[in-house]
Amino acid sequence: MKTESATDMMTTQISLKDIRNYIAKHHHQPLTIDHLAFISGLSSSYFGEAFKKEFGQSATDYLTELRIGHAKQLLRDTDLLLRDIASKVGYSDEFYFSRKFKKEVGVSPSSYSKIARRRISTFSVSTTGNLLALGIIPVAAPLNAKWSPYYYNHYQDKIHVPLNIFDAESEDNFRKLASAKPDIHIFQEGPSLSMLHWLESIGVKHVTIKAKDWKTQLTEIADAINKQSACKHFIQTYEQKALQAKLEIKRAVGKDTFAVLRLCGDQLFLYCNKGIQNVLFTDLQLHPIDAQQETCNELITLEQLLDINPNRLLFIICPDTATRNYWLALQYLDSWKELQAIKNGHVYILPSNPWFEYSAIAINRMLDETLLMLTGKNPNPFPVPVHGFLSNTEL
Known part of the structure; x- marks a missing residue:
């Protein structure tokens, strides 16, 4: 009986x-x-067509992507000579x-080693906000008209x-990234x-x-991309602005108590x-009701709210x-009309964006919106400007 050779087994069992x-x-x-066609058991022409159909790029392009990715990593992280790389x-x-x-890549290897770390990507909306605070517009980031409207409206062309x-780890996101x-x-x-291994494979x-x-x-990201000065400037500017806003808001609201509510x-919910x-x-050192001294998301009835009866209500609907x-x-x-905040007209609607996001830009926007909401003063131009290096997409 004829037995399969090692080569026969290889050519019939290896998938794309x-x-x-x-x-x-x-x-x-x-x-x-x-x-590659030989070890796959296919003809050279059919192998090329099949590989591209299966993975959306040719085997040659995939090989080049891996090699150039590895080269970028070596240029960025080592002092090897060009011939060794x-x-x-x-x-x-x-x-x-x-x-x-x-x-x-668009630049020579020697030029790349000087400008590496400028092209940043992320799957996180919050990280997008932190990168913008550091003066970096990511080359790839999540954009959605409903769930990240601020970034969609102001940065979709950048x-x-x-x-x-x-779906961060979808095949479509991999290809886009x-x-x-x-x-x-x-x-x-x-x-x-698998995501980490894939990123490492393309450098x-x-x-x-x-x-x-x-x-x-923000500090961790700044350290990773060498933007410590921009980080320090953003935090100092925010703290100065927060101090001024606190004084102005205190004059407007006195010692009024605040409750933040979420209606679903x-x-x-006390939220x-x-x-x-x-x-x-x-x-801003506003005065919360006792139940909101810390983060919370607790069910509350209208009757319980009336017992607490805060001076001002902030609503997320x-x-x-x-x-x-x-x-x-x-x-x-x-019972709603009996609330002190209702009688005084001190009810404020908070949009989910930026109040559900946690990033440097979102925090900065919350500060600005609170000042405008409670005093009528608009502190900044809109949108928040990005300082420094305008875009890391232009190399």
């Missing part, structure tokens, strides 16, 4: 996914389409490597690669191992922000997230139809 993994592991070695990523001719690198805001060619990708939450450095408060988050359907806590009750209908009905209830 296995071939792609093989390229990833051996991209620094001499590879040809004929060789070329050799390590699979090019025997350093001059051919230089031409190839410039064609793919953030060249919009990413999916809900690869096309953006970032130097550094910043995570707000822990990524999967993208990854940074995961671990801090919980916005100032430390026909239910009321206070980190951003609200930081801006209203720490930086869910945008669905049922909630809006109840909001209209609520205003006709006698």
Whole structure:
């Protein structure tokens, strides 16, 4: 009986996914389409068509992407000579490597080593806000007209690669991120191992922000991308502005007590997230009701609210139809009309954006909106300007 040789088994069992993994592991070695087609058991022409159909790019383009990505990492993080870098990523001719690198990246390897770390990407809306505070417009970031309207309206023509805001690790996001060619990708939450391995394979450095408060988050990002001066300036400017706003608001509201409420359907919640806590009750030192000394999201009845009877109410109203209908009905209830805040006309509606976001830009916007809401003074032009290096997409 005839037995299969090792070559026969290889040519019949290796899938296109296995071939792609093989390229990833051996991209620094001499590879040809004929060789890849042979180990896949396909003809050279059919292999090329099948690979591109399966992964959206040719095997040659994928190999080049891996090699140039590895080269970017070596240029950014080592002091190796150009000929050594070329050799390590699979090019025997350093001059051919230089031409190839410039064609793919837009600048020569020597120029890239001087400007690396300018192309930043992220899957996080909050990180987008922190990058803008540092004067960096990301090359790729989540944009959505409903869920990130501020960034969508003011930066959609500057953030060249919009990413999916809900499914970060989708194949579509992977392809978009690869096309953006970032130097550094910043995570707000822990990524999967497969995502980290993929970023490493294309030479993208990854940074995961671990801090919980916005100032430390901003500082961590600034340290990663060498923007410490911009970070210090932003925080100092914010603190000075917060001090001035606190004095002006105190003159307007005195010792009035504040309650922040979230209305969802026909239910009321005492609500206070980190951003609200930081801006209203720490930086501006407004007087919260006792139940809102810390962050909370607790159900409360209208009768319980009437017992507390704060001087001023701030409302976040869910945008669905049922909630809006109840909001209209609520205003006709006698117990509602008995609230001190209602009698004095001190009810303020807070939009979900920026009050649900936690970033340096969102905090800055909350401060500005609170000053305008409570005193009628508009402190800043809109949108918040980005200082320094205007766009890291232009290399």
